[in-house]
Every structure is written in structure tokens, then in C-alpha cells.
Amino acid sequence: MKYGQSRNVQETVPQKRRLKTKPLLILIGILFTSNILWFIGWLIPDKSKQPDEEVASVAGEAITRAEWMTAMERAVGREVLLDLVNHKVMETAAKKSGIEVTDKEIELELALITSVDGRLHSGLDIEQTRQKIRANLILGKVLSNDVVIDDASVKAFYDKNESLYNILTAYRTSVIIVPTEEEAEQALDELSKGSSFDALAKELSIDLASASLGGDIGYINAETETVDPAVYKAASKLKEGKIGDAVKLQDGTYAIIRVNEVVEGRMFSYEEVKDHIRRELAIEQIPQSVSPEAFWKEFDAKWFYGK
Structure with missing residues (x-):
């Protein structure tokens, strides 16, 4: 046509x-x-x-x-x-x-x-x-x-x-994935002292796909199958702009999570x-x-x- x-x-x-x-x-x-x-x-x-x-x-x-x-x-x-x-x-x-x-x-x-x-x-x-x-x-x-x-x-x-x-509530999420809990705590300490989350993700995260984007993994919700369930669980408890504690993932690595935006479900x-x-x-x-x-x-x- x-x-x-x-x-x-x-x-x-x-x-x-x-x-x-x-x-x-x-x-x-x-x-x-x-x-x-x-x-x-x-x-x-x-x-x-x-x-x-x-x-x-x-x-x-x-x-x-x-x-x-x-x-x-x-x-x-x-x-x-x-x-x-x-x-x-x-x-x-x-x-x-x-x-x-x-x-x-x-x-x-x-x-x-x-x-x-x-x-x-x-x-x-x-x-x-x-x-x-x-x-x-x-x-x-x-x-x-x-x-x-x-x-x-x-x-x-x-x-x-x-x-x-x-539509389910979605969380625009960034992550820093590191091999050990000790490294996660060190990264959290640097963040508490004013270090950039995006810069640390590029420097430290072993998840190369998200690391190249400053840790950004896009929007996730309760049905997202491409991320570890622990990531969503932690993100769902955070407010916009907040960084959570380190969480252990299924493969034994640790994630630091920041929620950049919340799109409320309805x-x-x-x-x-x-x-x-x-x-x-x-x-x-x-x-x-x-x-x-x-x-x-x-x-x-x-x-x-x-x-």
C-alpha cells in the first residue's frame, strides 16, 4: 500500500x-x-x-x-x-x-x-x-x-x-557485578565516598555487556527472565536514585544495584x-x-x- x-x-x-x-x-x-x-x-x-x-x-x-x-x-x-x-x-x-x-x-x-x-x-x-x-x-x-x-x-x-x-511496575536498573563479597563491600565503600556508579561499573563489573553502559541493564519487572531474581528483588525495595547493599547471585557473584527510575505498574x-x-x-x-x-x-x- x-x-x-x-x-x-x-x-x-x-x-x-x-x-x-x-x-x-x-x-x-x-x-x-x-x-x-x-x-x-x-x-x-x-x-x-x-x-x-x-x-x-x-x-x-x-x-x-x-x-x-x-x-x-x-x-x-x-x-x-x-x-x-x-x-x-x-x-x-x-x-x-x-x-x-x-x-x-x-x-x-x-x-x-x-x-x-x-x-x-x-x-x-x-x-x-x-x-x-x-x-x-x-x-x-x-x-x-x-x-x-x-x-x-x-x-x-x-x-x-x-x-x-x-503492566507490572518496572525498575530502570544499573548493576555492578563483582566476583566476591569483599570486592562488593570495597565498591560500596568507594560509592559512599562519592565515586561515580557508572565509572565503577565500567572499571569493576565482570558483566561486560552492562559494564560498557555504566552498569545499565534497562527496565526489569517481576517477570523479567534475563536477570537473576535477586536483582529484581533488591531493586523492588529501592527508591529512585538509591543504591542497595550487595546481594549474592545464583552463580556466586555479588551485585550492587542502583534504581534509576521507577515506572509504576497499572x-x-x-x-x-x-x-x-x-x-x-x-x-x-x-x-x-x-x-x-x-x-x-x-x-x-x-x-x-x-x-
């Missing part, structure tokens, strides 16, 4: 199913690129530094700042610029189409996504997370703008899948989620995935890498 074509859709809704994952997959791509952008922003030092400054050496041979920056641009420059252009394209599309995204919509999407895979947001701070959800909402609204889904189909989906909108009514369902059902009718690049020509988007 071409963009701009209207369609009236009535579907028979199967029992107990989730909506297709096109928007979620798009969001995963956006978030992955954003993690790269965040990582580069963390690495790039002060602009006052000279390009011929030595940043490393091997057998006495220097590696300069200019060589480092050139290598990073070659490795991830295209993806980072693509993310920036796509963000601008979607904001332009929103203005042209008169699309608005409210804070309430962002909070709903955040709650729904944390119930599916909270790790999608790891590596992004809270504000970045909401920005990426906003971009995904704009794309979804643009794509579904001219697809008509009748009220009966929306209500039928909600009635068959009402439990999907009973049951969303039909009225609260009907627009979300309508949009997702509409996107399901589009025969193939559509990315922001599909709108480049319309908004005269150009970039360094050509076509």
Missing part, C-alpha cells in the same frame, strides 16, 4: 496475541544507533585537544587523536549520521502532517515497551529514551495516518488481549489504549516495513554519503 492510500479494515482478531513487531524492530534499530552515538559522545574528549595529540602508543609508536577520530568515523559515522537525518526527517513529517505527540502517549508507550523488553533502553538516559519513543510514535502516526481501522476491530483486540495492558483501560491499538493494527496492514528513509525524497534530505 502506498503512503497516502486509504483503506477500511475489518479483521477477525485471534485470541491472546500481541501486535506485530514492525514498530518495535524499528525502535530497536533506532536505539542501537543511539547507543553508538551515546558511546561516541562519551569517548570524544575536549575540543581544545590537538589532532596530533598522542592518545595511545604501541612499541613506542604513537596513535594520534586524528587517527582515532578517523577510525571511529569510518566504523560508525554513517550509522550515527543516518540516525540524525532520520530524526530530522520524522520531525519535519510531523510538522507537515500536523502530528502531535503528547507526554501521555510517550508514558503509555514506555510502559508497554518495558513489559516486552526493557533492555531496549539500556545505554540511553531517561531523556534520550523518551526522545526515541517520540520518534517512533511520529513514524507510526505518519504510516497509519490514512489507514482506517473500525472501532469494532479495536475493541475486539482489546477484549481478547486485555491482560497485555496490565491496568490501562480501553479508552487509554484504543488509539495505540488502532495505530498498531493499521501498521499491520502495510505489506512491508517502512523506515524513515522512505520519506527522504519528499523532504529533500541529503547527506555526505550520497544516495
Whole structure:
């Protein structure tokens, strides 16, 4: 179906199913690129530094700042610029189409996504997370703008899948994993003296995936199966911004846990989620995935890498 074509859709809704994952997959791509952008922003030092400054050496041979920056641009420059252009394209599309995204919509999407895979947001701070959800909402609204889904189909989906909108409380959590209780106590002592949790996670944590992100493991809830149950149990007892005592994990290691944000669980009514369902059902009718690049020509988007 071409963009701009209207369609009236009535579907028979199967029992107990989730909506297709096109928007979620798009969001995963956006978030992955954003993690790269965040990582580069963390690495790039002060602009006052000279390009011929030595940043490393091997057998006495220097590696300069200019060589480092050139290598990073070659490795991830295209993806980072693509993310920036796509963000601008979607904001332009929103203005042209008169699309608005409210804070309430962002909070709903955040709650729904944390119930599916909270790790999608790891590596992004809270504000970045909401920005990426906003971009995904704009794309979804643009794509579904001219697809008509009748009220009966929306209500039928909600009635068959009402439990999907009973969202558990989720905790945006960071961890430092160390081999022994003694090392955990030493880390807690450093934190009590003002050391940065993120920096210590990068330095000490043996969980390399979260360590590279300052310990961030995203949002977890009572049904999260990808983390040790002791992590959730400890997180659920902490308030936002607080660090708990060391806890022993099933593999014998120890975790220090910080809760960065709490998204309170709740049951969303039909009225609260009907627009979300309508949009997702509409996107399901589009025969193939559509990315922001599909709108480049319309908004005269150009970039360094050509076509």
C-alpha cells in the first residue's frame, strides 16, 4: 500500500496475541544507533585537544587523536549520521502532517515497551529514551495516518488481549557485578565516598555487556527472565536514585544495584489504549516495513554519503 492510500479494515482478531513487531524492530534499530552515538559522545574528549595529540602508543609508536577520530568515523559515522537525518526527517513529517505527540502517549508507550523488553533502553538516559519513543510514535502516526481501522476491530483486540495492558511496575536498573563479597563491600565503600556508579561499573563489573553502559541493564519487572531474581528483588525495595547493599547471585557473584527510575505498574483501560491499538493494527496492514528513509525524497534530505 502506498503512503497516502486509504483503506477500511475489518479483521477477525485471534485470541491472546500481541501486535506485530514492525514498530518495535524499528525502535530497536533506532536505539542501537543511539547507543553508538551515546558511546561516541562519551569517548570524544575536549575540543581544545590537538589532532596530533598522542592518545595511545604501541612499541613506542604513537596513535594520534586524528587517527582515532578517523577510525571511529569510518566504523560508525554513517550509522550515527543516518540516525540524525532520520530524526530530522520524522520531525519535519510531523510538522507537515500536523502530528502531535503528547507526554501521555510517550508514558503509555514506555510502559508497554518495558513489559516486552526493557533492555531496549539500556545505554540511553531517561531523556534520550523518551526522545526515541517520540520518534517512533511520529513514524507510526505518519504510516497509519490514512489507514482506517473500525472501532469494532479495536475493541475486539482489546477484549481478547486485555491482560497485555496490565503492566507490572518496572525498575530502570544499573548493576555492578563483582566476583566476591569483599570486592562488593570495597565498591560500596568507594560509592559512599562519592565515586561515580557508572565509572565503577565500567572499571569493576565482570558483566561486560552492562559494564560498557555504566552498569545499565534497562527496565526489569517481576517477570523479567534475563536477570537473576535477586536483582529484581533488591531493586523492588529501592527508591529512585538509591543504591542497595550487595546481594549474592545464583552463580556466586555479588551485585550492587542502583534504581534509576521507577515506572509504576497499572491496568490501562480501553479508552487509554484504543488509539495505540488502532495505530498498531493499521501498521499491520502495510505489506512491508517502512523506515524513515522512505520519506527522504519528499523532504529533500541529503547527506555526505550520497544516495
